[in-house]
Amino acid sequence: MSQAKSGDTVKIHYTGTLTDGTEFDSSKDREPLEFELGSGQVIAGFDKAVTGMEVGDSKSVTIPPEDGYGPRNDEMVHEVPKTALPDDLDPEEGMGLQARGQDGQVFRLTVISVGDESVTVDANHPLAGQDLNFDIELVAIA
Structure with a gap:
C-alpha cells in the first residue's frame, strides 16, 4: 500500500x-x-x-x-462603540459578526460581552x- x-x-x-x-x-x-x-x-x-x-x-x-x-492573542480583543454597528443589529454574547479591514480583508468576530454603549469582540479563532x-x-x- x-x-x-x-x-x-x-x-x-x-x-x-x-x-x-x-x-x-x-x-x-x-x-x-x-x-x-x-x-x-x-x-x-x-x-x-x-x-x-x-x-x-x-x-x-x-x-x-x-x-x-x-496561540490566543489578547490584542485581538476590541471594544467597539455600538454606534459603529448597523442600526438593525441587536448584539448578543456569542454572536458571530464580520468586519472588513481597510485592505478589504474580512475578519470573523465573536461578541464576548455587551455593554450599554459598547460591545467587546474577539477576533481570535474560536x-x-x-x-x-x-x-x-x-x-x-x-
Missing part, C-alpha cells in the same frame, strides 16, 4: 475534540473530508498527522496550538490557544 504524501489528495473521516472531551467538529454522518496534503487547506498539524498514513489506517493525535489555530484532539481514519488517496 502507498503512504499519503504531500501533493496527494486524500479523503478522511475525523472527529475533533477539546481536552475536556467537547466535540467541536466531525465528519461522521457526512462525506469524508477531501483535501490536498501540504496545500494549506487544513491546519498544519492535520497535514502532519495524515502524512505517512495508508488507506484504512486510523490514529488519534493531539495538535498543539502552534500547529492548529495559533479554537486558538487550545490543544485539539483528532481521531482520524484515512479513507482514500487519489
